[in-house]
Amino acid sequence: MLRKLVFLALLALIALPTLVGFAQEPDGLPVDIPREDLWVFDQIFRWQTVNNFNVWRIGGSTPFHHALMLETFWNRDQETGEFIHALAAADPVYNDDFTQMSVELRPGVMWSDGEEFNADDVVYTIETIKANPELGQGGWHAQLTDFDAAVEKTGDYSVSFTLNRSNPRFHTLFESRWNGIYMMPSHIVAEVEANLADGENLGGWVWEAQDVVVLGNYLPVEADPNGYWELFKRRDDPENSLAGIITGGSGPPYALSIFYGNDNIKKAIAMSRNELDVYFDVDIESFDFTLENAPAARSWYQDFPWAYPNEVSSRQLAMNMEGDPLIAHKDVRWALALAIDIVELQTEYIGGVAKVTPFPVPPTAKLYELYHGPMTEWLSNLQIDLGGGEMYSPYDPSIPDQIAAWAEEQGFTVPGEPHEVFGSGWWKYDTDAAEKLLMNAGLSRGGDGMWMTPEGEPWVLDLQSDPSENDAYRMGQAAFDMWTDFGIEVNFSTLDRNTWNQNHYVGEYEVSTPWTSFALASGDMWPNIRGRHSRYYAPVGEDYRPLGGDSVRRLQDARSDELIDAMESVNPVAQEAENIELGIQFLQNWVENMFDITCIAFKKFVTWDETYWTGFPTAENPNYQPLYWFQGGKYAIQNLHPTG
Amino acid sequence: MGTIIEAVNLRAYYITNAYGVERTVQAVDDISLKIEEGEVYGIAGESGCGKSTLMRVLLNAYQPPLTVVGGDVVYTLDGERVSAAEMSDEKNRDLRWRKLSYIPQGSMHVLNPVRRIRDSFHDFISAHRDVSKAESYQLTAEYLRDLGLPEKVMRSYPHQLSGGMRQRVTIALATILWPKLIFADEPTTALDVVVQRGVIQMLKDVQQKEGSTLVLITHDIGVHANLADRIGILYAGKLVEEAETQTILNQPRHPYTRYLIESLPNLESRAELMSIPGRPPALDRPPSGCRFHERCPLAKDICKTVEPQLIKIAPKHFTACHVVEEELSHAS
Amino acid sequence: MLTTIRDLLRYSLSFRFGSVILLFVAIMVVVSFFAPYPPEKRRVVPRKMRGEPPSAEYILGTTTLGQDVFWMLLTAVRHTLLIASIAVCIGRGIGVMLGMISGYLGGGADRVIQSVVESVIVIPRLPLLILIAVILKGGLTFVWLGILIGMLDWAYPSKRYRAQVLSLREREFTHTAIFSGMGTAKIVIQEHLPFIIPFLLADVVSGFLFSIGMEVTLSWLGLNDLNSLSLGTMIYWADEWNSIFAGKPWVMIAPVVAVIVVVVGFYLVSIGISEYLDPRKRLLRLQTHQSDTALELQAQGTSAGTAIASAGTAKDE
Amino acid sequence: MQLLRTYILPRIVQWAVVIFVGVTIIFLIPRFSPINPVDDMIGRMTAFQTMDPQAVVLMRATMQDLYGLDGSLLEQYINFWQRLLQGDLGPSFQNFPTPVNEIIAAGLPWTVGLLTTSTIMSWLLGIFVGSLVGYFQHRRWAQVLERVVIVIYPTPYVIIALILMVLFTFYWPIFPMVGGAQGKPALNWEYISSILRFGFLPALSIVIGGFAFRFIIAKALATTEIASDYVQYAELAAVPKRRIVYSYIIRNTMLPHVNDLALSLGAMFEGALITEVVFGYPGLGSKLFTAISNADYNIVMGIVLLSIVGIATGSLIVDLLYPVFDPRVRLR
């Protein structure tokens, strides 16, 4: 009797919700909208602040909101480096000394409430951000204030900015990849501002979903109070939205973003359950899983190497010039580079899907053409001194071919020229040469074959990485393995992202695995390298950020300073050739000194499942870049259409 | 008046094995007795002599490690003869409280501490009769009134009652269904004399009201003297003497019984009293022959080797002693 | 002691089972010292054999980066036990000391110690552990992790020991000892400690369960020295490399099963020991003469039986 | 009044002291974090773009001021208590300027809903099944059940959760992977059933873990309880086994269980942490985890404070209500 009771109780406990689970189809989506009308995409992270679309405040964040809702003057095609005119109808126009920039606006763009966008909105946006430190998102307030930017309406569809000093790159503030100064609907915000009580400011203004007015073609409908998802609805007049005007498309009626946790595999599982149409980026294992379990899924390439390879950034083994005293020695840095087997790193550790690059500029089509191509000859001719006058050519242009050979061995087909798929050449894996370099630097092999410092102590090298970026971390693991095999005692510590960042800020590391690109998609390098000028140098133990620069490597290099100074006054548009030439010289200096060991460029497994939606850009049909969380992603979304 | 319960060559052993320590304790060894309907039968003996074990077996309520290895208990209840060995579990449960009942020792602990008295009564009544709670309460109230217990007991928790009251409530709880056969195990132990007196009075009341049979177990000869009609003396798992109460008190024959009676202090005299030398034997290794021989001042050689049998030495008077046997044979 | 263990092995099923498991674990620990190469090291397995399921050569399979799961696992078990041992030593050490001091001193000192203990108890341990782990992150070696876990796992035990001491202080033999002229130190160490030891034993096991659980949890959150091997970090990496979904489940199954086996081993042993220390069972073993009474009473399950039987343990919890 | 003075008041004072000390510890520890929340925020804002160095300096100063991180530790501490006593937990750093109160309010219902339901469920189930198994420990089914629990009990929770996750979202994908419900909150079957569906796996994991823990305790207590006189007596009286399990065993072992329940309900935010991270369930546990790794002191403080107050109050309530659960007199 009792036994039955227990049994029944247990059974009921398990059965009841299971039945509930079965009664409805296993639908794990938080909203109940037919999938023909709903496009579900990966939210990348969990929102901390929900249902507040005041993106201008400090703490406001914009990822993929900008792809759906927000607009600024220009976007940049990440493949070609060309301007995409967004709210601006043309390229920026500077005066001779770069103290004035005038912008011509595109007419006919409508806010979602029917008001037309015009120069008043621009003026209001700039003045409001300048006036409110609380609207500090993206550092826009700080930068506008720094240049004391004054904006003037020069016509209904034109504005002009005046700066307190020369700045040939002022327009980058309005050029969005991840972030740019987004325009405010002045007719809405001005009213809000007018109704603020004493002591309140626009930083505390909460713009809730139902009140939002946009230039993009999606309006927020609902946000999960716990930040796991947000639902968007296409505006009624997508043809009047900026994206609509530019692409002529309209996109799915509803868009839902869901955060599946930091665990990549969950996204893959969700896709296999048809609960996710596109995800952001995963590791190779999760992608393999997707291929196996979601038959309708694919990424940029239909086959190997699948991933979209051209997100403009690269990953390097960055060395702290003031970390281990031996790192300050150029020969040691070169030895470390030559002790890395880039082919194995790229294949075994990364899965063969990323592009190789020997310097911190990713080999996208445009940048390859600007930098890698022109530098090939120089790289091949480059010689380093192994000691005793023994010169050595470290560059191996056949690296992409070796990777291609590996891929074929795996049974993959390589879609195109090896260098188009796998990037440029890299340094030879030559431990003998590395050995000579280390000997040259005064190191010696101990009895157990491990390297000893010139002082006769065992040489211990610290390596730090953060596993949340799986490619960077795996690169770190590879370096650890290869250097260890080479006889270096490497102390590899795994840190969480914040601690790891913090260690960069104060220089508490010897070797680390950050990512950077010295070039923008356009090829301009100055904005990304200026922080490396020695005027921003901070010694180890001091946070470099208050100085405003980027002294991660604790580098003080006169030649770099010289080139940065030279570039500052060059107009990247008008004097492109000169600008690129300076860039090449900068990179040559960087490579000669092996200031860091750059290994691979970013690859992105932007993967979509075509069960419900199709039309995403692919390698065969590369109309737009597929990186939907970037500003340019909005154009890809416009072309989505239901499968069946 | 016939026999209500009969034990036939009963042997009950504790067979334990705790981490390799194996023991067989012969707590009840070859005991036979007959108890008549309506009488009060006292079982006396020191702790460890097997009297509680005997009672458990007589009550047919035992579980491992206690095992009945021989003999049987036969009940004659309302004309029906039932053998404990053959009784089904349901039958056994069915007989409880309605036919045979048990008054435990240590009333301190036998009442559920978190239940009011009346609810405990309800538990016990409803286990055997199909009654509602209200009916149980009613029945309980009437019964308690009959026994002269105050009504407020009903609503009390056990810990609120005094020790004597608790024991009396326990007696009421055991007899609420008017069982034919009542076993009482040390019902007055650990009570002080005044309370003990009250409890004994009540036991008498209960027994006399329905003419039930009471099997009373206690080491206190004084209690037996006041209640029992017949007494059986247990020593080391054996019944060594059995007779009517007056006979036992006035003409004890077994040396052990004599010691017991003589060592009782009283308020008449402060003259020095004897104590029994030595100590009771351990029942996992009982002495050979007469189990009392090691402490017996009269022991002879035969006592060490031959186990004495219970023999009739007078009407209703039995004892198991070689010396007595010899005396008798000499006398005759 | 030896006979106790022998008896336990012979007669307690759970102890026997648990001991076999722990013996097996101990062998793993010993064998782990004989790994043919540093077990953390990748690329030790020939390229063709990488990421392969268990085989005769690699009995627990290999990872894609060329590690031998078997040797990893042995070392991981050792490290996890190291962490747990440190944690247990520290946790129980503080717990026993504070509990006994608090119980014996009584009065003001007791009140102060108890408010500290209570305050520590109300702080949620896992978040605190995560918080400190984040703070110490860079320097969080296994030893530190052990110390950290131990530092958070003494409050409950100390309360238990205090309660023990308080109840032992009221026992009659304590008074006998006092009237025999023994000093407090002697009473504590010679009279009372033997009674605390069974509790300590049980507590040590629960400490192991807690510490291993915490190690696994923190590692899974990525808050351990991820480049050293422990059961937790093995699970972390198996999870990170999605071994289950990438068709290499052996990489995940090995540490998960190992965790369960190790904790269950400890737990079974503790069940066996506490059964052995159960006053009723103990009585049946100890008695030689006389206590047939107790046996009889115990068989009836009366409190008198339990009372006599419990001579030797104070109840708590 | 004696009671108030000697017992209740000191207990309340202790409650306050415990909270004060606990909160102080939690205030101090994050301040040793190497992560500066301001820098962390700037790092995130500038991660994907270039920014003028001067601008960064400017922004940093602004934020330091807005976050209230100026001044010495002592000043911050005093400031913290002033705010706290007004019920203000300050702004979140990560989500500046959203008040922590608001963030907690969004997560609280989920955590409380999931954890109370599943904690109470596992508690009831554990007591019920554990007591039954303790009572019927020699039955086959009881032994099988116990062995299963022996394996589950010591297994770290995170492993149980992960196994469930893999089983029920992938191999047998019948449950959702992330979130708490479907659709807009409404009082209709769709929404409520979706809450059940989304909450099932997280709840199941907690129930399994909590059940095993409670089972072990309940079984041990029941085993002890069976040996008690009143259970033995009721058994002897053939009181139905169901009644014995409920009114005798479970009722008498309830006190420590109730005590534990109060504590575990108080500690729910701790329990929620791993659950929410594994199952992507909304609530305070996962917020706490994110906040810790981002040095968002105010959120950490707010959630841990809830937990501290919860546990301290839970144990206070249990202590004060002790007499309700235990009618027995307590001597001091």
Added chain:
Amino acid sequence: MPADALLHIEDLTKVFHIRQGFSSQEFHAVDNASIVIDSGKPEIFAVVGESGSGKTTLAKMVLGMEAPSQGNLRYKDRQVAALSKREMKNWFYHEVQPVFQDPFAAFSPLKQIDRYLYETVYNYKMVGDKKEAPRYINEVLSEVGLTLAEIAGRYPNELSGGQAQRVAIARALLTKPSLIVADEPVSMLDASLRMSVVNMFRKLKEDNAVSVIYITHDLATAFYAGDRIAVMLRGWIVEMGPTEQVLGNPLHPYTQNLKTSIPSIKSDEAWDEKIDLAVIETDEYTRTGCKFAGRCPAVMDICHDNIPPSVEHEGRSVKCFLYDEALPAARN
């Protein structure tokens, strides 16, 4: 105050608090007790009363284990409560030693029993040379009828209760005390062993000139052993005087009640009159007026509201209005 008093107890009171539910009550476990034991004239002073009458509390205060709430307790003219820890150990414990109720609880079951004997000898430096200890211990053991060889290396549970209790007495004797406080020393012993211990006290008094405070609920042994007796009821000493007088011809109705309640083995003196028992444990303690008024056969109106005085009557003191010469009722 007699100058040569060994123990002088004057108006000794011990107050406890009972917590019941949400209220707490104060009660006097010992209320205004006054006892004098002369030095130079060793005696056995028996204290009798039902359980809960305060006997044990009184014993604990005499032994210095409990601090009195009020009143004086002087040993050899020194206030016991004022003794320092060192004085307690170096002087008081030499002089006053206890014998506890349960000999098995009085020794650690995990230690060999002779350890306590050696400890006592060493700690109180009873012998000059440690090698002398066995001889001395053997000597003392022989006084209780044991030899060291019999008990050396044995654990308490290997001895019989009588043996263990005699070891306990021997241990107490090792310090050559002037006063032994024996709290129910035979109540846990079997009838056959009991007298051996009681006889021992009589012998000790004669041979070793030790005074014994013999606390018991057993009137018969109190009568047998005690020279003087104090009868306690709910904290009061209701009658005190030479044993033969008090028990031979009790004055206080309660003592009379006690006396008639002793079960006699002469069963013709069966009890006919019914006696009243307290229903609720704490009722009598908290009663105003005479605590026996609730069940006193000779109760008068005055008894309900007034506390009777202790009066000297026929060579003893009685706490009863019946003998209060100031009252008319007493003269009738």
